[in-house]
Amino acid sequence: MERAQTYLVPEIEAVCWLLRNSVDVLQTSIRPALAGLPAAHATRCVEVLAAAVDQLTRLAENGGEPPVFPALADELADIDRIQERLAAVKAPPAARTSPAGQESPVRHDLEAEELESYLREHPRGGANLRLHHLERMAGGRSKSTYALTVHDAADLPSDLVIRKDQETLLNNTSVVSEAKLLERLHRTGLKVPQPFHLESDPEALGSPFLILQRLGGTTAGEVFDPPRNERLALALAEQVGLLHSLDVGGLADDPFLVTKDVTGDQLCEQLAAFRATVNEFSEPYPSVLGALDWLDEHVRDFDEEVRLVHGDLGFHNVLAEGDELTAVLDWELASLGHPARDLGYLRSTIEMMTDWDKFLDAYHASGGVRCDPHAVDFYMLFSSVWLYQHLARSGRMRLKWDARNIEYTISFAVLGPNMRYRLARQLDGVLTRG
Known part of the structure; x- marks a missing residue:
């Protein structure tokens, strides 16, 4: 029972955070744009979500036990507390501060x-x-x-x-x-x-x-939901091939482009950091720990190769108009790294759109590097563990801060679990290939 309660409280806190984020979006973005019956329904949704937050909060506070009121005065005091909490949940989000010594995730809205x-x-x-x-x-x-x-x-x-x-x-x-x-x-x-x-x-x-x-164009897809469009997959292959064909010698004067995740020592250091983050911010899932074990075992199996890599390639960072790819966006994670890093990151996405070998043919035709398939497997798992542990850590930190942003909520509630599911399937495939 004690183990169940220890697990229950943080899970309830997480659900309350997700619900409060949903209330904020309804209050600040959706309801002001509505009128008539839709506005009334949005208000009802806010009321219901706020009530759910309060019920879950009371459940966590009482360890799953129903409240006990020795006298009517105690019950009335509890009712007053409920009304105060409901009002606080429904109120538009105010400026928040982080725990002492930590950077505050303040929203910088543009006026x-x-x-x-x-x-x-x-x-x-x-x-x-x-x-x-x-x-x-x-x-x-x-x-x-x-x-x-x-x-x-x-x-x-x-x-x-x-x-x-x-x-x-x-x-x-x-x-x-x-x-x-x-x-x-x-x-x-x-x-x-x-x-x-x-x-x-x-x-x-x-x-x-x-x-x-x-x-021109709009975002072509999401992290786990790319467009089912082979032409876009092959167009991205061309862009990645061109990227990996660039002479990295001409980039040496860029102070932000560091060489990382290439040497055995760099990879070992990163894997140790990943494991520490997983141990602190995640449940001990066999898929995640198994991937880390496999990566540790194979960390020095392939040759070093350094190219300019994007670091977060996927159709959530691609614009398209119909079948035409118009832009590759969000280069904040670019570095000098192994080209298999981008290929491994992309593989699960591309296999939902076209044949992997067909993608590689288009990639090579545009100047892409011929990488050892074992290296692509390694960086596929490496990239997935990297993203999973980042989502686990950032989600828990933002929950701790009570950060209000629907994109943070999606990362915590949807992207994190989906990343673990993807990682489990990837690890199974790698083990099957032997």
Whole structure:
């Protein structure tokens, strides 16, 4: 019973956090845009979710036992506490602070007036610039992304995108590292947005941000739900092949491009860190621990190879218009690494879209590296464990902070478990191939 209660309380806390995030979205994004019966139904949903949060909270506090009231006064006091808690859950999220000594995951929302004023003072914007439209875009679990339209700018196109740092504690990345690399990749002909301006001073608008070309198309898919479109898979193969064909010698002066996860020592250090994170923030799932054991056993089985790698390739970071791939996005995790890192990361996704060998043929035709299949298996598991342990750690930290962001909620409730399911299937396939 004691073990069950020890497990029950944090699980209830997690469910309450997920529900509160859903309430916030209903209150701040959905209900204000509705009218009539839909607005009334949204209000009912808020009431129901708030009541569920309170019931679960009481369950955790009482260890699963029903409350006991020695007298009517005690019951009335409890009713007052319930009303206070319900009101707190339904209230729009206020600024929150993190535990002492930890960075606060503060939301850096972008205000239209402040942005317009900033752009007018910049030479590429000019005094005549008018901000016509600003809209926060869906997605963004480590950066905030905004679409904007400007008129009468001195030296900027009308349609732009801003990528803005949210917080960097959990993935240690910033848009500052992307600007120079994107400029170079754009010159090579890779389908990436052209950067126009980097603001690295966090005092300007709350955090560093990057102004980019706004390319056509929409996000092609999600991490576990790519488009079932072979042409897009082969188009991505061409882009990855071009990326891996670039001369890394010309990138040596980029201070943000480090060589990592290539040598046996680097990989061993990373695997030890992964295991420590899993032990602290995850249940001891056989799939995750088995993958770590296999990786430890095979960490020095293949030759080192260094190319420019994206680090987070998937159709959640791809724009497309129909069958045409228009852009590869989000280069914040780019590094000098083994090309099998990108291939391994992509394999499970590509096998949902086309034959893996057909993808490799298109990749090689565009200059891609011929990697040992064993190395691709290694980096497939390595990348999946990396993503799983990152989701486990970031989810638990954001829960601890009571961070309110629906993208964080999705990461915790959906992406983390799905990553473990994918990892289990990958490990089974690797063991089967022997």
